[in-house]
Structures are given as C-alpha cells and as structure tokens.
Amino acid sequence: MSGHRKTHRDHAKKTQRPLVEDSAIAAKLESLVKPAIIAQEGYYRKLGLRDRILNLPLMVAAVLTLLWRDVAGVRELNRILTREGFLWCSPTQVSQQAISQRFLTFPAQLFERVFKELLPELRKVWDSRKCRPLPESVQFTLSKFERIWIADNSTLEALFRKLKSLADIPQGQLAGKMGVVVDVKTRLPVEIWFEENPRASDTKLESNLLNLVRAKTLLLLDRGFYHFYFWQQLIDRGIHFITRLKKG
Structure with missing residues (x-):
C-alpha cells in the first residue's frame, strides 16, 4: 500500500477562487487604502518614478487583487485588468510583459510604506468593534x-x-x-x-x-x-x- 503523498500547500494549484469582485468589500478596501496611497505620492515622485499607467495606485490594487481574489498569476491578472478592471482601477489595456517587468522593478518600500500608513487606521477600526x-x-x-x-x-x-x-x-x-x-x-x-x-x-x-x-x-x-x-x-x-x- 503506497504512503500518502504530502503536498506543499503553497505549491498546490488552488481550485476555489472568487471569480467576481465583491462590490461591498471593494468599496471598503478603497476607503481604507486610497488615503494611504495618496500619502505616499510625494515619496513616489522623490524616487523619480513617473506617473504612468502602472503607477502606485494601480500596483497596490494589483497586489491586493492577487491576494484577495487568489489570482493565479500575471496572465490572469492582466486579463482581469483588461476586461473589467479591479478595485479602483478602470479597465486598462497593458501588456502582460509590461506588468511582469513592473513587478520586478517596482520599489518594495512603497508597498511597505503604504501598509504602515494604513496600520493606525486598521487599529482604530479594530478598537471600535463591539461584537467580537x-x-x-x-x-x-x-x-x-x-x-x-x-x-x-x-x-x-x-x-x-x-x-x-x-x-x-x-x-x-x-x-x-x-x-x-x-x-x-x-x-x-x-x-x-x-x-x-x-x-x-x-x-x-x-x-x-x-x-x-x-x-x-x-x-x-x-x-x-x-x-x-x-x-x-x-x-x-x-x-x-x-x-x-x-x-x-
């Protein structure tokens, strides 16, 4: 009798993904995250980054979509962006290669700064909860x-x-x-x-x-x-x- 084959969950292909963006969750994410993004626009320009299509708001929305909707990869992410858009981003035509390259070169500290800008607001939201x-x-x-x-x-x-x-x-x-x-x-x-x-x-x-x-x-x-x-x-x-x- 063969032993049970162990699967590394990080490597396993996932079968259940939210195919349609939930409008209520998307609106909540936008109200929380957009102010944190705006607060980093000066730092974004200080790094010499141009305000082009794949800018800070779109890249943050892309990362959130990858995580929240469990998107399989850049190809699927590009398809969603082209056909329907995601979060606060309208449908946008951009090549898969451009998105892949942007992920490889986009400064990680920008994501970190947006996240840390957001943390105090998340703590306030948590402290205001009464039902848990x-x-x-x-x-x-x-x-x-x-x-x-x-x-x-x-x-x-x-x-x-x-x-x-x-x-x-x-x-x-x-x-x-x-x-x-x-x-x-x-x-x-x-x-x-x-x-x-x-x-x-x-x-x-x-x-x-x-x-x-x-x-x-x-x-x-x-x-x-x-x-x-x-x-x-x-x-x-x-x-x-x-x-x-x-x-x-």
Whole structure:
C-alpha cells in the first residue's frame, strides 16, 4: 500500500477562487487604502518614478487583487485588468510583459510604506468593534500585562521560476529572511523586518526586537529566538516571554 503523498500547500494549484469582485468589500478596501496611497505620492515622485499607467495606485490594487481574489498569476491578472478592471482601477489595456517587468522593478518600500500608513487606521477600526469580544484568556493576560506580542522569523523559500526573467536565478536560491511582530489583541503587525541574506544571523532580528519591545510586555517567541543571552536581556528589561522547548 503506497504512503500518502504530502503536498506543499503553497505549491498546490488552488481550485476555489472568487471569480467576481465583491462590490461591498471593494468599496471598503478603497476607503481604507486610497488615503494611504495618496500619502505616499510625494515619496513616489522623490524616487523619480513617473506617473504612468502602472503607477502606485494601480500596483497596490494589483497586489491586493492577487491576494484577495487568489489570482493565479500575471496572465490572469492582466486579463482581469483588461476586461473589467479591479478595485479602483478602470479597465486598462497593458501588456502582460509590461506588468511582469513592473513587478520586478517596482520599489518594495512603497508597498511597505503604504501598509504602515494604513496600520493606525486598521487599529482604530479594530478598537471600535463591539461584537467580537476578546477571548477570556487574552482578557485575563491583558489584566497582567500592557500588551501581548508574538515574534516569529522565517527563511523564505526560493521563488517559483515561472517567468523568463527569473530563469537566470540559481535553482534553490532562498528569497531572504523575514521577521514579524504581531499584536495578539488586534491581530495586526507591530513591525516587519526583511533581510535579503537568507543565511543572516538571527542575532540581527533579536537586536531589532530588543529595540522595539517595552517593559510590561508578554512575548510569545518562536523557537528561532532560542538563545539564553537574548532571554537574559529580555528579563533585565522587565519583559516576560513564553517559548517552546527544543527537542532533544
């Protein structure tokens, strides 16, 4: 009897995708995101980028559409843009090659700045919610600590080499290292870090975390932060933490 074949979910072809854009969700996304985009227009021009068809508003809308509607790739994204448009973008004729090239050259820090501009508004929206009380365990913990944060870091796997422009990238090359801190109460990121070197020491991320975290915080740590000296530094600063034991 053959064993069950394990499938990497990130690589598996997904079969259920929202084919039609939900107008209510699209309107909500536009009301939230458009002000954050406008706030970055000066920085966009400072980088010397031209206000052409594939500009900041369209590129942000493209990324949101890829994620929200689980679009299979640039070819499908281009088809949607040409036939119906997406979010705040009207139907626009542009080549698939142009979109692919724009994704490869568009400054990542623009997406980061838009996202961080948006975070305070998302926190306000979360704080205004009345119908979703926090779990009792979280409520109790917040009576003892001012905040509960989750810290995690991960090495990003190699890019899928489906584009000709990626053909020259060595096979199996990892895509870097990423660290994130999430607020348990709001379920929103507090900070995100990225290192291009996938073999970069976790010490850099530990240093970033030490500069960010404050006393009276409970940290839930990934096992990547399993270093006794780092733990002692947290203790000395009045920071509590929970982590898992390593095997063996």
